[in-house]
Amino acid sequence: MIPLVSLVLLTWNALEYTRITIESVRRFTTSPCELIIVDNGSDAPTVDYLRTLNDATVIYNPENRGFAGGCNQGIAASHGRYVMLLNNDVVVTEHWLEDMVAAAQRDVEIGIVGPRSNKVAGVQQLDAGYQTIEEMHRFSAQRRAAFHGRGTLLDRVIGFCMLIDRRVIDAIGGLDENFGTGNFEDDDYCMRTRLAGYKIWMADDVFIHHYGHRTFAAAKIDYAATMERNWGIFAAKYGLDPVNRGGYQIAHVLARPFDPLRHRVSLERYASSALAELPPRRTGRLHSVLPDESAWQPLTAFIRRYAKAFSADDPVDLVIWDRAGLGGAAVQRRIERLIEREGISSDRTGEIFVSEAGEPPHAAELPLGEALVGPAAGGADRLLRASRGELRGWLTTLKDGGQAADIE
Incomplete structure (x- = not known):
């Protein structure tokens, strides 16, 4: 039996892409799942749209609590055996979720699974060459047929589409909110996952289209400046080179033992309030x-x-x-x-x-x-x-x- 998966989707304006993401999830998700949307203080058009969703639990924040903060609220409200963190600027594809769950279940030590994509940092990116979403779906289906069940162990996957085993959440908790609006909080989560003794798998047979950085663009956030700031936080946390050279080695970090006091982020402060968040009152x-x-x-x-x-x-x-x-x-x-x-x-x-x-x-x-x-x-x-x-x-x-x- 396929276990329940909790889909945690963050929204912060960018309504056009939020609609596209949710419509693709509805169309291509056949596995048992619950949809939890955390809205980080969007403007009225996005809030009005979210009010129409009868198949989702929506948590409305009065202000932007950042990517990590919003994800942590969603994780705290989740009930699934697995939690899927999903950006609001993606198009999922046929069999995406069941194939990612199957990848997670191939090895008891796998704690996180990520897909391939057209726009993502590192080795997950593919030069797909399609021009339309219809062509993308054909590309995805062909790739699934060619690579079904195959994948690679990595040191990290990117958090735009990240399936997390509940055992990992029990061990290391949530995302580190010191990373603010985003960037390197996913690297940090993967690092702590590895320190806790779990593996990270890239599923070669799952392809997810990613528009990329749409929330940053809608909010007019300086992406490069945020990357530089958060690299400094990440590097200081793990004793890495303070200059971001586009990559890093983690063998010396993984040689250290997992320390719950340093490497676990508690979700307790969200446990009593995650479902109490209500949309802004109208009249x-x-x-x-x-x-x-x-x-x-x-x-x-x-x-x-x-x-x-x-x-x-x-x-x-x-x-x-x-x-x-x-x-x-x-x-x-x-x-x-x-x-x-x-x-x-x-x-x-x-x-x-x-x-x-x-x-x-x-x-x-x-x-x-x-x-x-x-x-x-x-x-x-x-x-x-x-x-x-x-x-x-x-x-x-x-x-x-x-x-x-x-x-x-």
Whole structure:
């Protein structure tokens, strides 16, 4: 049986390429997987697009936490036997994921697998010569047929598409966030993987198209300056030549023992908050706390009225805080079935999020435009019994600049 893979995709604007990446993942991924998207403070167009994704867990950061920071949030939220770190400027190809998992399983000591590509540093790069994406897919299929099951052990692979065994994450943790927006954090992760006793494999039969540096370009980041800065961090960490000469030897580094205090990056600070990140509130936000199983039934009538009152175009959402331990996916499935029994498609209603982590808000602490629904509202529970018309009126009042904290 193919194990679950968690796909962790970072976004930071560059919407055109984000769409292309996600569409290719949907088209060519047949293995069991979960898609986790970490948005690093993108502008409204990207956030609006991410809101439409019903098949992904999306973590919204109010600011850019860097490549390593965003990846660490995604890793902390993941459940898969393997974690795939994927850039938002790639086009994946047929059989890509199952072939990379197969490569990881060929040897118990393999901890990381990377593919071949058209634009990537080092030996992973191929001079493919195609001119269109259609030609690229034909090239990829021909290469898979010619090199199926073949590959090479390397000292490192590049993090644009990197499959990581959960055992590696357990041993060395996450990426080093000292590398900021990116560059050499993948070298560092591979170095720590090798120090922990795992091997790194390049799969010759998997080809991924990489547009390259699109997030850097969208953010107007000086790529060369970032490379130079981060080489200094990397070199100092492992005692390498402070002058970046385009390559480095690691035999003397690997001769040292793995030191958990130096070589492990803890993910604990993300463990309690990874799924608590919510998208920015638009106009209105309703919160409901589900303290135990018995509270579900009283909430169902409100969810039905909410689904009928608001469409996907309305600037409102409902956050259900799962304190019953039912599991976010299980609660989401309950909501979808409940709404569908009303004859409404779940993707056409007002947005509903389920949060398993973080602390739900208290009624007295809610900002303007947000309200608490249910027993946790502390007696101010009129919204739980509000009609569809009253809910519409609540949102209209907010749009008009009123407080609308309660329904009389």
